[in-house]
Structures are given as structure tokens and as C-alpha cells.
Amino acid sequence: MSSAFAIDVRGVTKKFGTRTVVNNIAMQVRPGEIYGFLGPNGSGKTTFLRMLCGLLTPDGGEGKCLGLDFRRESPEIKKRVGYMTQKFSFYEDLSIEENLEFIARLYGMPNRKAAVQKSLERLGMVERRKQLAGALSGGWKQRLALAACLIHEPQLLLLDEPTAGVDPKARREFWDEIHQLAAGGLTVLITTHYMDEASRCHRLAYIAYGNLLAHGTVAEVVKFGGLTTWEISGDNLAALADKIRKLPGVEQVVAFGTALHVSGRDEKKLSASLAPFMTGSQRWEKIEAGLEDVFISLMETAKDNYA
Amino acid sequence: MVQFIGNMSFTFHRFFAIVMKEFIQMRRDRLTFGMMIGVPMIQLILFGYAINSNPKHLPTAVFAADNSPFSRTLIWGLQNSSYFDLTREAHSVAEINTMLAENKVQFAVTIPVDFSRKLLRGEKPNLLLEADATDPSAVGFATAAVSQLATTVINRDLIGPLTKLRASAPPFNIVSHQHYNPESISQYNIVPGLMGVMLTMTMIMITGLAITRERERGTMENLLSTPVHPAEVIIGKIVPYIFVGYVQVTLILLAAKFLFNVPIIGNVPLLLALVLLFIVANLTVGITFSTIAKNQLQAMQMAFFFFLPSLLLSGYMFPFRGMPVWAQNIGECLPLTHFLRIVRGILLKGNGINEVAPDLWPIALFVAIMLAIGIKRYRQTLD
Numbered sequence: 001m002s003s004a005f006a007i008d009v010r011g012v013t014k015k016f017g018t019r020t021v022v023n024n025i026a027m028q029v030r031p032g033e034i035y036g037f038l039g040p041n042g043s044g045k046t047t048f049l050r051m052l053c054g055l056l057t058p059d060g061g062e063g064k065c066l067g068l069d070f071r072r073e074s075p076e077i078k079k080r081v082g083y084m085t086q087k088f089s090f091y092e093d094l095s096i097e098e099n100l101e102f103i104a105r106l107y108g109m110p111n112r113k114a115a116v117q118k119s120l121e122r123l124g125m126v127e128r129r130k131q132l133a134g135a136l137s138g139g140w141k142q143r144l145a146l147a148a149c150l151i152h153e154p155q156l157l158l159l160d161e162p163t164a165g166v167d168p169k170a171r172r173e174f175w176d177e178i179h180q181l182a183a184g185g186l187t188v189l190i191t192t193h194y195m196d197e198a199s200r201c202h203r204l205a206y207i208a209y210g211n212l213l214a215h216g217t218v219a220e221v222v223k224f225g226g227l228t229t230w231e232i233s234g235d236n237l238a239a240l241a242d243k244i245r246k247l248p249g250v251e252q253v254v255a256f257g258t259a260l261h262v263s264g265r266d267e268k269k270l271s272a273s274l275a276p277f278m279t280g281s282q283r284w285e286k287i288e289a290g291l292e293d294v295f296i297s298l299m300e301t302a303k304d305n306y307a
Numbered sequence: 308m309v310q311f312i313g314n315m316s317f318t319f320h321r322f323f324a325i326v327m328k329e330f331i332q333m334r335r336d337r338l339t340f341g342m343m344i345g346v347p348m349i350q351l352i353l354f355g356y357a358i359n360s361n362p363k364h365l366p367t368a369v370f371a372a373d374n375s376p377f378s379r380t381l382i383w384g385l386q387n388s389s390y391f392d393l394t395r396e397a398h399s400v401a402e403i404n405t406m407l408a409e410n411k412v413q414f415a416v417t418i419p420v421d422f423s424r425k426l427l428r429g430e431k432p433n434l435l436l437e438a439d440a441t442d443p444s445a446v447g448f449a450t451a452a453v454s455q456l457a458t459t460v461i462n463r464d465l466i467g468p469l470t471k472l473r474a475s476a477p478p479f480n481i482v483s484h485q486h487y488n489p490e491s492i493s494q495y496n497i498v499p500g501l502m503g504v505m506l507t508m509t510m511i512m513i514t515g516l517a518i519t520r521e522r523e524r525g526t527m528e529n530l531l532s533t534p535v536h537p538a539e540v541i542i543g544k545i546v547p548y549i550f551v552g553y554v555q556v557t558l559i560l561l562a563a564k565f566l567f568n569v570p571i572i573g574n575v576p577l578l579l580a581l582v583l584l585f586i587v588a589n590l591t592v593g594i595t596f597s598t599i600a601k602n603q604l605q606a607m608q609m610a611f612f613f614f615l616p617s618l619l620l621s622g623y624m625f626p627f628r629g630m631p632v633w634a635q636n637i638g639e640c641l642p643l644t645h646f647l648r649i650v651r652g653i654l655l656k657g658n659g660i661n662e663v664a665p666d667l668w669p670i671a672l673f674v675a676i677m678l679a680i681g682i683k684r685y686r687q688t689l690d
Contacts, residue, residue, distance in 0.1 A: 050689060053532050054532075054688070055528065055531055055532055055688055055689050056688055056689055056690055057688055057690050075534055078532060078533060078534045079534045081532070083529075083532040085525065085528050085529055085532075087525045087528075088525070089524075089525045089526050089527075089528050089529035090526065090529065091328065091332065091526060092524070093331075093332050093335040093336065094328065094331055094332065094335075098328075098331055101327075102324055102327070102328045103533070105320055105321070105323060105324030105327065106320075106321050106324045106533045106534070106535055107533065107534070108318065108320045108321065132335075
């Protein structure tokens with residue numbers, strides 16, 4: 001590989017009509033890294049992935065994907081990338097085995113039968129090989145899609161919300177598999193809404209309204225967010241929440257089962273506003289801001305700046 | 308690094324992948340598969356048995372005001388021509404008009420009161436044949452049969468001294484031969500033509516859905532993310548339906564021979580070879596439509612837009628030479644027009660490759676243009 005990065009792009013832009021969906025985004029992903037791509041719905045994550053694998057033509061930007069020019073060499077990039085779409089996009093009227101064979105044929109696998117067999121074994125679907133893909137449950141469809149994306153042994157895996165609607169156990173197994181693959185040298189770019197998944201990524205990027213707002217490791221992103229968070233536990237939390245919501249410096253008041261999280265970027269203002277309430281029977285504790293709080297804070301800021 | 312330009316070329320393994328997939332999907336989709344076999348059978352029965360442009364045994368009323376041996380001979384003659392079934396007897400002109408108006412009869416024959424008297428006097432009496440001509444094709448042959456009848460049927464009664472009253476021989480004889488289908492049996496024309504109509508309908512409709520379906524089900528996104536080439540997708544999707552086309556052609560040929568007794572004079576292997584070009588022509592239309600249409604419904608509508616002029620202007624429904632020039636010009640652009648000439652030519656006239664050649668190249672040209680549009684229109688991105 002000529003570049004130290006699996007993905008190294010700059011200035012990537014895409015417009016649909018007059019609307020800029022992806023605005024001047026740069027991204028660097030190291031080989032063997034699991035890179036999380038987060039952002040609210042409609043923020044341009046899918047569009048960015050589609051541009052990387054040549055499904056959409058970018059309006060601007062340059063750079064390399066797997067050492068190939070991502071704008072001019074997409075046919076070559078397609079051969080080395082596995083792309084798993086958000087919606088199940090294999091053939092529901094084909095069986096598991098037929099879907100895998102079809103993909104293996106398309107990529108011209110030299111040892112097709114063996115590749116399909118290996119894939120079936122790893123999926124644990126050897127006995128169900130004849131079952132139609134349309135008859136599978138959500139979790140199994142997702143596993144089939146992953147297996148089909150991997151059959152041609154790609155160097156880069158693009159996963160677009162792969163775990164949406166999948167139960168926690170299946171999600172955990174899925175992530176274990178992703179980590180195994182990454183350990184084997186595969187680069188993974190994955191979009192998700194789940195915070196627990198975000199924290200399983202080596203590094204992540206947060207995008208909203210087409211703009212890249214933050215990137216780095218989880219700790220770096222949290223630090224970048226610059227949030228101060230108080231955790232309050234005790235009685236009468238709902239009444240307290242109503243009282244403090246509108247105070248200066250209070251940006252987020254989030255109720256959990258037995259606790260309230262109050263966050264703001266301006267630590268002094270926040271503490272000043274909250275000080276009068278700290279006298280009650282509740283327990284007050286300053287904690288580290290959660291990733292979710294940071295993202296919501298980033299999104300609110302972005303809305304002010306771009307919307 | 309491998310040069311990427313070379314990688315955009317057609318490869319057999321990817322083409323074959325598409326072909327295999329399409330075969331499996333075709334087998335799984337019972338309804339469509341049933342339609343591909345069922346529609347030809349229904350059309351065969353409807354067009355083959357139900358449509359007859361030379362109808363016989365038409366209900367006829369007779370008002371015989373003159374009850375003479377001549378009248379009886381005349382009536383017997385009409386009945387014998389097999390065009391007329393004398394189903395009703397009328398007793399007045401008004402009654403005849405009512406019968407015609409109420410669609411009780413197709414024809415009414417009036418033999419006037421003084422028919423035999425005038426005949427004997429040599430005054431050439433009139434015989435009135437009234438027809439419900441709302442559908443001209445239904446009465447044409449029958450009317451012609453009557454005029455033939457009038458000159459000959461009475462002759463057998465004009466014997467002895469009356470011989471001189473026989474219709475004098477015209478100065479010349481018109482000898483007419485109806486070639487290829489002397490008895491004017493509609494099926495001879497319709498059944499071979501049906502082969503073309505059916506292929507046009509089913510091939511365009513089914514392939515019209517081919518690419519739009521991938522787009523609607525979301526599988527297109529997946530397909531586009533693989534290194535597959537447009538030509539591999541398009542040609543790969545066409546090939547399985549060529550086999551279906553041949554199944555339909557075989558069905559029609561068997562029905563033509565064994566159900567409708569259509570005389571098959573020409574070279575069947577030649578026809579089977581040329582059918583390929585016509586099948587491909589229709590498949591490329593369908594595929595091109597499906598690259599343009601946004602969803603399956605639109606693809607279906609476009610298929611009908613193409614099918615209708617094909618049916619009406621190709622010479623299948625109405626005689627091609629009877630159409631105005633502009634309609635003929637449109638017809639000349641349609642592959643069905645040329646295929647009808649080829650299939651009727653080979654089956655009924657026994658034409659060889661030399662005779663059908665003028666109709667081959669227009670179809671070939673059509674395929675080339677459609678395929679070019681299809682491949683150009685096939686979007687390799689989701690833009």
C-alpha cells in the first residue's frame with residue numbers, strides 16, 4: 001500500500017440540487033482500524049459511504065481509498081471493498097447458498113465452491129444453506145449480508161448501520177466478529193446510532209448536517225466536546241428538572257431511572273446556576289460527560305451554525 | 308497497481324453470474340413463469356378459435372313476397388352457400404327493419420312480389436340483400452357470395468323454353484385465385500402472426516420489470532457496489548428469456564400444426580433461427596424501458612405504449628396495405644411488422660432466406676439502436 005492510510009480523503013463534497021449533503025469532509029482511517037461514523041439521521045453518512053465505493057459521484061474532493069484514486073479508480077476500488085447496505089439488499093428469492101455463489105461469481109473467485117463453503121461454515125449456516133434469504137430473521141439476514149460482503153476477501157469493509165433492528169446478543173456477536181476481522185488486518189468503516197457501539201470503535205467521527213464536527217478516540221471526542229456534567233440522585237428529580245431546565249448555562253437535562261444528568265459547556269455558568277439547588281436531600285456528583293451527551297451537544301451547536 | 312481501464316471490460320464470469328441468478332429467480336417466481344406460458348395459450352385459444360375474419364353461418368331473415376319455384380331455389384342456394392343461416396321468416400318490410408335494428412339477423416333477403424313474373428319476362432328483377440354492415444368485415448365475404456350465387460343458381464330452373472333467360476355469358480371470364488390461403492381461413496393468417504404478437508407482449512413486459520425490480524427491492528445498490536459491467540447485467544438478464552421465447556415459439560408451432568392445421572410449407576429450422584433476432588429485439592426494448600422507468604409500474608406502462616402500436620400497426624389486426632401512409636411508416640419502424648412478414652412468408656409461402664432478407668436488416672438495426680440506448684441509459688451510480 002502506497003499510503004499509510006486505508007482511507008485518506010479530503011474536501012469530499014456532495015450536493016443534491018442546491019442542498020449540500022456532505023460538506024468538505026476529510027477522513028483518515030488506518031489499516032486494521034475500526035472507524036465509527038456517527039451522526040443524526042440524514043446527516044450524510046450513507047452518502048459519504050456511497051461516494052467512497054463509487055455508488056455516487058462526488059461533487060468535490062480528492063484522495064485515496066486503498067491507495068487508489070477514489071474518484072477515478074472506483075471500478076478497481078469496488079473489487080477490494082465490501083459494502084453492506086443499510087437495507088438488506090441481497091436476493092430474497094435466492095437461497096443463502098445461491099446468494100453467496102452469485103456474489104462469489106461476480107467477483108470471479110478462483111475457488112468459488114470452497115469460498116462459499118467456508119463462508120457457510122463461518123456463518124453456521126451449513127444446514128440452512130437451501131433456505132431462502134427472504135425467510136430469514138433480521139439477525140440472520142444481517143449475518144448473511146456480512147458473509148456475502150466478505151466472500152471476496154476485501155481490504156476495506158463499509159458497513160451502513162449494520163446492527164439496526166438486531167437484538168443485543170446478535171449485536172455483540174457481530175461486534176466480536178468485526179474485531180476479529182480488524183485484528184486480521186481488515187479496515188472497517190461503520191455507521192451507527194448506538195453509543196455502546198461507538199465506544200467499541202478504535203476511533204470515530206461525528207457528522208451532522210453534512211459537516212464533520214469531531215473526530216478521534218472516544219476520550220478525545222469527549223474532551224473535545226468540553227462538557228461538564230453533574231449527576232443528581234435522590235427524590236423529587238422531576239420537579240428539580242423543571243426548575244433548572246431554563247437556567248443559564250444548563251444545556252441538557254436528561255432523566256435516567258434514578259438519576260438526572262445536567263450538562264453544559266460553560267462550567268462556571270453551570271455551577272453558578274446549580275449552586276442554589278445543591279442544598280437539598282439529593283446527592284450531587286460531578287461526572288465525566290457521556291458520549292451521547294457530547295453528541296447531542298455537538299448537534300445542537302451544529303444546528304445553530306448551519307441550519 | 309493494476310490499470311483500472313482494462314477492468315471495465317466485459318468478463319464472462321460476471322455475465323454468467325447474472326444469467327444463473329436470473330434463471331433461479333425465474334424458476335422461483337411461479338406467477339410470472341405461469342404468465343409466460345399461460346398468456347400464449349390463452350391468446351392462442353382466443354385469437355385462434357374465436358376470431359374469424361371470414362365468418363359463415365350468419366343469421367339471415369327472408370321475406371319471400373313471391374312464392375315461386377325460383378324463390379325456393381334462391382333460398383336453397385343461399386342456405387347452401389354456408390354463409391347464410393335462414394333463421395327467420397319475415398312478412399313485411401317493417402319486420403325486416405326491426406330484425407336488423409334489433410341485431411336479430413345480420414342479413415335480410417327480400418324477394419319482391421313480381422320476382423318470377425319479371426324473371427320470365429326477361430326484365431331482370433331485383434333481389435334485395437340488406438346487411439347490418441356495422442362490422443364491414445363480417446359481411447364482405449357473404450355479400451360477394453350472393454352476387455356469385457345470383458348469376459348461377461337460377462340457371463338450373465331455366466330449362467327448356469326458358470333456357471334463353473339464362474344469364475348471358477359475360478364477354479370475358481374473371482378467373483380469381485386466392486394464393487396461399489385459397490379458402491380464406493383466418494387462422495392461417497392469425498396463428499403464425501400470433502407468434503410475433505405474443506413474443507412482443509411477454510418479452511417486453513417481463514424484461515421491462517427486470518432492472519426496475521432490482522431498483523425497487525434495493526438490490527441494485529448492492530449490484531452497483533460490485534465490479535459488474537452494464538453490458539454484463541443487461542445481456543445477462545436477456546439470455547434466460549431467450550429460452551422462454553423459444554418455449555413459446557415451440558408451443559405456437561405445435562398448436563399451428565396440430566390444433567389449427569395451418570399448412571407449414573416453409574423451412575422450420577430457418578424460422579427458428581430468425582426468431583432469435585426478433586426475440587432479442589423485444590428483449591432489448593424491455594431492458595431499455597426498464598433502465599428509463601423509475602418503478603415497475605412505469606415500466607409496465609411503457610411496455611403497453613409500445614405494445615399497442617405494434618398490435619395495431621404491424622398488419623396483425625388490420626391489413627397493412629389498407630393503412631394510410633403515415634401509419635405504414637410507423638409500422639415499418641416496428642420489429643413486429645417485419646417479423647409478421649417473415650413468419651407468414653416462411654410458414655405459408657415457403658419463403659427462403661433470400662425472400663425474407665429485406666425484413667431482417669430493419670430488425671437488426673432496431674436491436675443495435677435499442678441496445679445502445681439501454682447500455683447508455685443504464686446508470687452505474689445511484690446519482
